[in-house]
Amino acid sequence: MAFFEMAKTALRTVLQRPATIRYPAEPAKKTPLTRGHVIIDESRCISCGTCQRKCPSQAILLQKEEKTWQIDRFRCVVCNSCVDTCPVKCLTMDPQYTAPAVSCGVEIVTITYVKPVKTVDIGETPA
Amino acid sequence: MTKQIIIPFGPQHPVLPEPIHLDLVLEDEKVIEAIPSIGYIHRGFEKLVEKREFTEYVYVAERTCGICSFIHGLTYCQGIEEIMKVEVPERALFLRTIWSEYSRLHSHLLWLGCFADSFGFENLFMNAWRIRERILDVMEQTTGGRVIQGSCKIGGVRKDIIGEKLDQMSKDLDSIQQELEELTNVFLRDASIRHRLKNVGVLSRDDAYSCGAVGPTARGSGVSYDMRKTGYAAYGKLNLETVTESDGDCYARCTVRCRELFTSIDLIKQAIRKIPDGPVDVKVTGAPDGEYFARSEQPRGELVHYIKGNGTKFLVRSRIRTPTLTNIPPLVKMLQGCELADVPVIVLSIDPCISCTER
Numbered sequence: 051m052a053f054f055e056m057a058k059t060a061l062r063t064v065l066q067r068p069a070t071i072r073y074p075a076e077p078a079k080k081t082p083l084t085r086g087h088v089i090i091d092e093s094r095c096i097s098c099g100t101c102q103r104k105c106p107s108q109a110i111l112l113q114k115e116e117k118t119w120q121i122d123r124f125r126c127v128v129c130n131s132c133v134d135t136c137p138v139k140c141l142t143m144d145p146q147y148t149a150p151a152v153s154c155g156v157e158i159v160t161i162t163y164v165k166p167v168k169t170v171d172i173g174e175t176p177a
Numbered sequence: 178m179t180k181q182i183i184i185p186f187g188p189q190h191p192v193l194p195e196p197i198h199l200d201l202v203l204e205d206e207k208v209i210e211a212i213p214s215i216g217y218i219h220r221g222f223e224k225l226v227e228k229r230e231f232t233e234y235v236y237v238a239e240r241t242c243g244i245c246s247f248i249h250g251l252t253y254c255q256g257i258e259e260i261m262k263v264e265v266p267e268r269a270l271f272l273r274t275i276w277s278e279y280s281r282l283h284s285h286l287l288w289l290g291c292f293a294d295s296f297g298f299e300n301l302f303m304n305a306w307r308i309r310e311r312i313l314d315v316m317e318q319t320t321g322g323r324v325i326q327g328s329c330k331i332g333g334v335r336k337d338i339i340g341e342k343l344d345q346m347s348k349d350l351d352s353i354q355q356e357l358e359e360l361t362n363v364f365l366r367d368a369s370i371r372h373r374l375k376n377v378g379v380l381s382r383d384d385a386y387s388c389g390a391v392g393p394t395a396r397g398s399g400v401s402y403d404m405r406k407t408g409y410a411a412y413g414k415l416n417l418e419t420v421t422e423s424d425g426d427c428y429a430r431c432t433v434r435c436r437e438l439f440t441s442i443d444l445i446k447q448a449i450r451k452i453p454d455g456p457v458d459v460k461v462t463g464a465p466d467g468e469y470f471a472r473s474e475q476p477r478g479e480l481v482h483y484i485k486g487n488g489t490k491f492l493v494r495s496r497i498r499t500p501t502l503t504n505i506p507p508l509v510k511m512l513q514g515c516e517l518a519d520v521p522v523i524v525l526s527i528d529p530c531i532s533c534t535e536r
Binding site for chain 1: 301
């Protein structure tokens with residue numbers, strides 16, 4: 051049985067700097083691995099649709115005819131599944147979280163990738 | 178005879194982080210009976226298994242709980258791996274163990290904080306969560322997620338931790354251990370806390386056993402029952418001592434969790450020392466055909482994932498039995514005969530995780 055067990059800790063914390071960050075003024079902590087949001091390099095996407103199939107929350111929709119790739123940021127659970135499975139690595143994970151939004155909606159990106167014309171050389175594959 | 182009255186406790190109550198409803202039948206200030214009811218946050222995870230491919234269901238399984246998410250993913254993966262007879266590389270097993278123990282540290286610290294809050298010790302609550310933040314930082318640095326790690330996959334793990342980072346983690350744990358000693362000292366020795374927790378919500382060993390208590394609730398009543406002893410992941414290769422207390426009151430359950438913090442630190446250090454080099458995942462082809470009961474030890478107790486597949490990409494059935502569900506009958510037992518003012522402390526002492534329970 052003891053009294054004033056907390057005194058030492060309490061005194062030290064009074065003298066220490068705050069353990070919290072003054073968030074909007076100071077940026078939030080993030081690491082290189084932090085999963086913030088998915089970004090697409092529309093010039094490299096080959097419209098294979100793997101990301102759409104592998105998305106556990108069905109946030110991604112790829113329309114081959116219209117050449118658009120769209121993501122619903124409110125459905126996306128930022129699991130990194132699409133980034134891991136993308137065969138051409140055109141999807142990357144940005145460590146920055148998305149800003150708060152005031153309305154629902156999807157983000158539509160037009161795919162600008164053009165399949166290179168095959169040359170005579172064998173083994174030429176689009177990058 | 179005294180008149181009986183019924184007081185509703187929850188689903189919204191200051192001490193409850195998640196909604197559970199208890200009807201307390203009172204005689205004066207004494208609780209005669211507690212009638213629990215759940216079902217406020219059911220999300221239908223077990224049905225969702227039919228709509229998602231088994232490889233993607235890992236992400237869903239992880240989101241069953243917001244605190245012990247890694248262990249949910251791990252247990253699901255173990256189940257699938259057993260059905261498909263996948264040999265997981267040694268290094269992946271050790272990494273899974275390390276992350277599991279970090280989850281346990283973070284969950285127990287979260288609970289200690291909430292518990293301190295339930296008996297009105299705000300300062301202690303914030304101190305516990307400050308240490309928890311350091312654990313979460315390591316989680317984020319190694320997996321990319323603070324709470325939902327998403328680093329477990331069928332056939333291994335997604336991310337490797339490099340050797341230097343492991344050494345740094347081991348060093349960090351030394352200073353965390355010092356801070357924890359100071360923190361648990363307050364929980365275990367402070368006069369007012371002891372006064373508040375001793376002989377409150379006593380659960381005898383027999384009751385704990387017959388009501389099916391698991392995890393720290395059972396171990397606080399002297400039932401030495403820890404799924405880690407079965408040696409899943411890399412636990413078989415580590416030295417693990419089961420923590421038990423015999424009193425069965427809130428103080429004993431608090432002591433078990435405080436002592437488990439140190440066993441977790443010890444386990445992580447052992448795992449870091451013994452981790453072998455090698456690949457962290459194997460390629461998995463095909464689909465699961467068969468059924469399996471995967472069991473593991475969550476911070477709250479034994480977790481069971483029942484998985485049944487029929488050889489297609491979609492599983493037929495998944496059943497998740499979480500520790501809080503089995504800890505509700507012991508809770509009802511504890512509440513019988515206690516004072517109304519003690520109810521919040523007793524309810525929190527089983528570490529209720531309701532979103533787990535309702536899936």
